[in-house]
Amino acid sequence: MWVGDSKLKDLFPLLFRIAANNSAIVADLWGRQEGGGGGWEVHFRRPFQDWELEEVNRFLGYIPTVRVQEGEDFLVWKIERKGTFKVNSYYRSLKEDNSPLFQKRRCNLCKENEETANHILIHCGKTRDLWNLLFSSFGVVWVLLDSVRNLLLEWKMKGMGKKRSVVWKMAPICLFWCIWGERNRRTFLEEEMSNTSLRKLFLRSLLEWSQQFVDLDLDHLSFRNLLGDRVVV
Numbered sequence: 001m002w003v004g005d006s007k008l009k010d011l012f013p014l015l016f017r018i019a020a021n022n023s024a025i026v027a028d029l030w031g032r033q034e035g036g037g038g039g040w041e042v043h044f045r046r047p048f049q050d051w052e053l054e055e056v057n058r059f060l061g062y063i064p065t066v067r068v069q070e071g072e073d074f075l076v077w078k079i080e081r082k083g084t085f086k087v088n089s090y091y092r093s094l095k096e097d098n099s100p101l102f103q104k105r106r107c108n109l110c111k112e113n114e115e116t117a118n119h120i121l122i123h124c125g126k127t128r129d130l131w132n133l134l135f136s137s138f139g140v141v142w143v144l145l146d147s148v149r150n151l152l153l154e155w156k157m158k159g160m161g162k163k164r165s166v167v168w169k170m171a172p173i174c175l176f177w178c179i180w181g182e183r184n185r186r187t188f189l190e191e192e193m194s195n196t197s198l199r200k201l202f203l204r205s206l207l208e209w210s211q212q213f214v215d216l217d218l219d220h221l222s223f224r225n226l227l228g229d230r231v232v233v
Contacts, residue, residue: 009022011062012055012058012059014055015044015052015055015056015059018044018045018046018048018052019042019043019044019045020043020044020045021043040063040064042063077089107119107120107124108183108186108187109124109125109126109127109179109182109183109186110124110125110126112125117148118146118147118148120179120180120183121148121175121176121179121180122144122145122146122147122151124179126179126182126195126198127175127179128144129198129199130175130178130179130198130199130202131144131175133199133202134171134175134202137203138157138160138164138168140157148176151172152172155168155169155172166210167206167210170206170209170210171206174202174205174206174209175202177205178198178201178205179198182198
């Protein structure tokens, strides 16, 4: 549940872990009370421990200040004063450099740069680690281009042999799939893989894709031999 720009689970992490229903929505926690008003009904799975009491006191002082406007939900167009959608205001907003409709997000992989598709899939340090693993495995030197589109257009290599060429062509899409999955894991599940685990996932996925999608008869050993036995994770 969001309060302003923050999530309650981030403001009160200890209590979130012991909440009876930590996937509840507002309607699950807001109940009718005597006198016709409404109030919060938050339940926990166990009694509080001593080290949790400070956070409990903060929570009990904070939650009564969060009020809910009862009634049907409705949409509000926030860049119009009356909240009503207008095509011309949408068009103006698209032309603005700092449009209120689009918020910049920091990359959840490196925690440093702005999140864009080109950054996540090519330039992020976490992604570069996988690219370097791929290039060293094939024994090639490669200069990564500025955009995903240009990278895929130039993704050609001669003299590799049929099987290696098939794996090479599949490698960037497999890498994109692995790194985007890690991005989503961190963003939505608040979980992350170690660098070593991510490398192993990429190589395992590349082997499985080669086995399934192009029907290459490869086991783990022959796959390593195919890459020249340069794989170091």
